[in-house]
Amino acid sequence: MGDQKVSTFNDAKKRQAFTKSLLNDLKALELLINQNKFEEDTLRIGAEQEMGLVGKDWYPAMNYDKILEEVNDPHFTTELGRFNLEINLDPFEFRGTCFSQMHGQLNQLLAKVKKAAQKFDTHILLTGILPTINAGHLQFKNMTPNPRYKALNDMIKGQKNTGFEVHIQGIDELKAYHPNILFEACNTSFQVHYQLTPHRFKQAYNWALAIAGPVLAISANSPLLGGKRLWSETRIALFQQSIDMRNTTHLKRDLEPRVTFGNGWIKQSVIELYQNNITRFNPLFAPEISEDSLEAIAHNSTPKLSALCMHSGTVYMWNRVCYGISANKQPHLRIENRYLPAGPTTLDEIANAAFWLGLMEGMPNEYQQIDQLMDYEDARYNFYNAARMGLETNVKWMGKTILASEFILSYCLPWAKNGLLKRKIATNDINTYLGIIEARAKSGMTGATWALKNFNSFLTNATPFEANVNLTRSMHTQENTGQPVHNWPLLQNAPKHRHNHFHTVEQIMSTDIPTVHEDDILELVIHMMVWRNVRYIAVENSKHELVGLIASRMLTKLVQEGWKNDIIVKDIMVTDVVTVSPETSTAEAVKIMAEKNIGCLPVLTNNKLAGMISEREIVHVVHLSGKFKN
Numbered sequence: 029m030g031d032q033k034v035s036t037f038n039d040a041k042k043r044q045a046f047t048k049s050l051l052n053d054l055k056a057l058e059l060l061i062n063q064n065k066f067e068e069d070t071l072r073i074g075a076e077q078e079m080g081l082v083g084k085d086w087y088p089a090m091n092y093d094k095i096l097e098e099v100n101d102p103h104f105t106t107e108l109g110r111f112n113l114e115i116n117l118d119p120f121e122f123r124g125t126c127f128s129q130m131h132g133q134l135n136q137l138l139a140k141v142k143k144a145a146q147k148f149d150t151h152i153l154l155t156g157i158l159p160t161i162n163a164g165h166l167q168f169k170n171m172t173p174n175p176r177y178k179a180l181n182d183m184i185k186g187q188k189n190t191g192f193e194v195h196i197q198g199i200d201e202l203k204a205y206h207p208n209i210l211f212e213a214c215n216t217s218f219q220v221h222y223q224l225t226p227h228r229f230k231q232a233y234n235w236a237l238a239i240a241g242p243v244l245a246i247s248a249n250s251p252l253l254g255g256k257r258l259w260s261e262t263r264i265a266l267f268q269q270s271i272d273m274r275n276t277t278h279l280k281r282d283l284e285p286r287v288t289f290g291n292g293w294i295k296q297s298v299i300e301l302y303q304n305n306i307t308r309f310n311p312l313f314a315p316e317i318s319e320d321s322l323e324a325i326a327h328n329s330t331p332k333l334s335a336l337c338m339h340s341g342t343v344y345m346w347n348r349v350c351y352g353i354s355a356n357k358q359p360h361l362r363i364e365n366r367y368l369p370a371g372p373t374t375l376d377e378i379a380n381a382a383f384w385l386g387l388m389e390g391m392p393n394e395y396q397q398i399d400q401l402m403d404y405e406d407a408r409y410n411f412y413n414a415a416r417m418g419l420e421t422n423v424k425w426m427g428k429t430i431l432a433s434e435f436i437l438s439y440c441l442p443w444a445k446n447g448l449l450k451r452k453i454a455t456n457d458i459n460t461y462l463g464i465i466e467a468r469a470k471s472g473m474t475g476a477t478w479a480l481k482n483f484n485s486f487l488t489n490a491t492p493f494e495a496n497v498n499l500t501r502s503m504h505t506q507e508n509t510g511q512p513v514h515n516w517p518l519l520q521n522a523p524k525h526r527h528n529h530f531h532t533v534e535q536i537m538s539t540d541i542p543t544v545h546e547d548d549i550l551e552l553v554i555h556m557m558v559w560r561n562v563r564y565i566a567v568e569n570s571k572h573e574l575v576g577l578i579a580s581r582m583l584t585k586l587v588q589e590g591w592k593n594d595i596i597v598k599d600i601m602v603t604d605v606v607t608v609s610p611e612t613s614t615a616e617a618v619k620i621m622a623e624k625n626i627g628c629l630p631v632l633t634n635n636k637l638a639g640m641i642s643e644r645e646i647v648h649v650v651h652l653s654g655k656f657k658n
Contacts, residue, residue, distance in 0.1 A: 042314045046335060049317040050306060053336035056321035057351065058299055060359055061226045065330070067358035071122045071451075072223045073385055074362075077115040077134060077377070078107055078216035078370050080153040080161075081145065085531065086500040088158060088165045089150045092172065098144035103137055106172045109213030111158075111165065113141065122223070122385070127457045131378040138374065151504055154377070155475070156250025156263050156369030157214050159483070159496040159503075163254070163633075164534065164610055166210035176313075180342070181209045183312040192272065196265045198251075198258035198416070211270035214253065215263040216370040218377040221350065221362045222388055229298040229349075229361060234399045235391045236347045236363055237290060241410025241423055242440050243387065245432040246468055247380045248418040249369040249475030249513075252483060252499075255492040260418030260476040263369060264411075267344065284308055287344040289408050293399035298349055298361060302336060305343045312342045330357050346411070363388075367411075372475040372503065372513040375464065379512070382453075382461035383444050390447025402426065418476050419469070433469045441466055464512045473514040479503070482519050493535040533617050534610035536646075537631045537639030543568045546575060546598035550586075553578055553597060564628040566637055567601050573635045576601030579628065607632045610639065617641060 060066065083089040088111035096104055096113065107114050115137050120126040142152050171177055191207040204211075224232050248260035259265055268287040284291060286309055294300050321331035333351050340349065350362040368380050395401065406424040413421040414432065423435045430438075441462060448458045468474060479499060486495035506516045542556050543566045553565050557580055567576035578601050586600060607630045608617050617629055631639035 043311070046311055046314045046317065049321075049335035050311065050339055053321045053331070053333040054299070054302055054306070056325055056331050057302065057333060057336065059322070059325055060331075061297070061299075063325075065359060066226050067223075067354050067356065067360045068225050070354075072119040072221075072354075072360075073122045073126060073130070073381070074119040074221040075117045075130060075134070075377075075381060076217075076219040076221075077117065077138075077154075078218070079113055079115070079138075079141075080155060080158045080216055080370075081111045081113065082151045082153055082158065082160065082500060082504075084149050086151075086497045086504075087160050088170075089148070090170055091148050091150060094148050095141065095144050095150065098147060099141050101137070101140065104141065106174060107213065107216075108172060108177055109166075109210060110170045110172055111161075112213060112216060115141070119221075119223075122389075123452050125454045125457055127378055127382050127453065127461055130381070131374060134374050134378070153500065153504055154216075154371030154373065154507060155479075155503055156216060156248075156261065156371065157253050157266070158216075159252050159255075159479070159499045161214050161254070162534070163204065163206065166206060166208070166213065168208050168210070171208070171210055171213075179313060192270055194266065194269045196253070196256075196258045196262060196269070198256070198262070200256040200258065202253060202256045202258060204254075206270070209271050212267055214270075215250075215267050217263070217366060218368045218370050218380065220365040220368060220381045220384060222365070222385055223360050223362050224388075226298060226361055230294045230296065231391070231396050231398075232388060233298070233301070233347065233349070233363060234293050235395065236365075236388065237293070237404075237407045237411075238395070238398045238402055239384075239387050239440070240289070240347065240367065240407065241414040241421070242432055242436050243365075243380070243384050244367055244411060245414035245417075245419050245421055245423075246383070246436055246465055246474065247368050247376075248414070248477075249371050249376075249479070251418075251476040251480045252496070255496055257480060257483065259416045260420075260474070261367070261369065261415040264346075264367065264415035271344075286342065287346075289346055289411055293404050295399070301345075301349050302340065305340060309339075309343050311339050313338055330359050369475070371507065372478070372516070373507050373510065375510065375512045376475065379461040379464035379468075382448065382457070383440070383465045386444030386447040386453075386458075386462065387440060388447065389450050390443040390445070392443060418474055419472055433472060436469045437466065441469075464514070467512070468514045471514045473516075475513045478513055478516055478518070485518070485520055491536060492539075531613060532610065533608050533612045533614060533629075533631055533641060534639070536614060537610070537641045538645055539639045541566055541637060541640050543637065544578075544597055545569070546596070546601070548597045550583075550595045550597065550600070554583065557583075562642075564640065564642055566630055566640065567597055568637060572637065574605065574607070574630055574632060574637050576603045577605045577628065577630065578602070605630060608641075609633065618646060621646075 081089040090110040092110050092113055103115050105114050117133055120130055145152055191205055194204045194211055196202045244261060250261050250263045253262050268285050272285050317335050319332055321333055324331040330353050337351055346367040348364045348366055350364050352360055354360050365384055410423050419433050421432045422429045423432050445462060483495055483499050486498045502519055542560050542562060544553055546567060556565060563580040565578045569575050582600055606624055610631055628642040630637055
């Protein structure tokens with residue numbers, strides 16, 4: 029997907045031409061393997077760092093272009109959202125001090141982009157999902173204006189013929205509909221690349237699937253989305269659902285989503301992965317393929333396999349195979365680990381990378397044929413359970429069930445250490461980075477655990493908006509100390525300089541709203557007001573559209589005028605309801621309530637009830653801040 033010159037299929041001939049190139053590339057890959065053309069004397073590692081941009085208000089900042097221009101460095105590139113950037117690190121030979129070298133370059137490049145961002149009152153944040161991001165930031169206008177991103181959105185949405193539904197259940201529940209793929213832009217990761225030779229690929233890839241669960245459990249750093257406490261690694265569920273092209277009919281056919289853990293062990297070689305992707309997933313793009321890969325091999329040249337790489341780039345496997353060409357013009361293969369989250373610090377990220385790469389090299393001899401020893405569904409179970417529960421999950425391993433932290437301490441860390449020793453990694457690097465993993469496992473403190481504990485604490489005497497902002501600020505503060513997350517303090521109360529400005533209605537509205545229907549009896553309304561201690565009840569139709577409002581003063585007037593037992597909601601509800609949107613400023617909302625002498629404002633998105641502000645919310649934020657700002 030790195031190619032900027034992409035186009036969708038406009039006719040059958042274009043599709044047929046691309047498919048022919050795709051099949052030719054697959055034949056060429058098989059030929060390169062059979063002829064032993066792949067680089068074998070040098071193994072390298074690499075990484076990609078995604079990051080979030082936040083403004084002075086700790087909300088997403090849409091100024092990637094200004095920062096990118098200021099930083100002026102080819103290591104930096106765009107991401108799907110205007111509020112993200114990506115760093116592509118240089119490859120390092122997998123030996124000696126490679127991890128401290130990678131860490132040093134990452135810190136240097138981050139310092140460079142932080143300095144550039146400061147000129148635009150912007151902070152850089154390393155976290156799997158930015159706590160303050162919400163649906164309002166995910167409008168189409170906030171997609172990076174890049175042809176490949178727009179093409180991806182158009183093709184995925186076009187094949188689905190509707191928008192995207194997100195439904196994630198954790199401590200809280202998120203259920204949302206979105207018209208574009210920008211929910212995917214909420215995710216930021218630290219993607220690690222591991223070069224290996226074709227003859228080792230089958231064993232290594234299967235092993236990568238087997239260890240994915242415990243690696244994800246110790247690395248989790250994405251427990252929140254839109255103020256909802258969801259999975260320890262919410263990114264896993266969000267990515268799949270945010271670009272899921274299937275509809276209900278497809279689900280009945282058991283089609284696989286394009287974001288996937290996979291569907292089984294590899295039996296023979298890397299060719300199977302590409303074959304599987306081609307047979308299961310239609311091409312999304314039709315790049316202009318000027319090279320005949322088979323002809324290139326015939327002329328003793330290394331083919332780019334552009335069609336195969338393009339198609340593979342639109343199938344988002346959590347362990348993805350990558351084909352590339354080294355500086356010496358020899359082809360190579362890599363496994364790209366896509367499930368590691370960004371943050372909480374660069375120290376944590378490099379520790380995660382060292383742990384995974386050490387495990388990849390440290391595969392015990394008895395597990396060389398893991399596909400014959402372990403049920404594939406156990407590997408899948410471990411991965412998704414780790415995404416849900418983090419270190420609190422149990423790992424299924426060879427007929428036993430072991431707590432993730434215990435499995436990591438007793439098995440994975442010794443395997444990882446052996447793997448790094450095998451690659452002759454410097455002793456100091458091994459002790460530093462695996463020491464962080466060990467301390468994290470013993471303390472149980474991952475980035476997800478820290479964020480969740482502090483978010484719960486910040487909710488005390490605060491709005492969810494304020495808790496999100498305080499958490500984001502605290503993450504930034506702690507990240508800049510340079511300490512790994514297991515050493516971060518738990519903040520029992522909100523920071524001294526808590527966020528005390530509430531700019532928009534969305535930041536103060538209540539989203540826990542009691543509602544009734546037009547044909548409900550009035551007795552139900554009275555009970556709801558008493559039980560929920562509210563003065564206003566919204567009236568919705570079957571499409572969840574707002575059709576009216578009942579205020580407690582209406583009931584008082586009704587009592588004075590005389591009560592009729594057969595009265596229902598639509599007999600007394602107000603239908604001419606004054607409403608606002610989530611983007612309305614708090615100052616404007618207060619002005620409307622004062623001028624119109626009303627005590628409640630329903631908040632609508634697409635005519636559907638998104639929240640409610642009343643005197644209660646106004647008084648609460650006045651107590652917290654003492655003022656409003658436009």
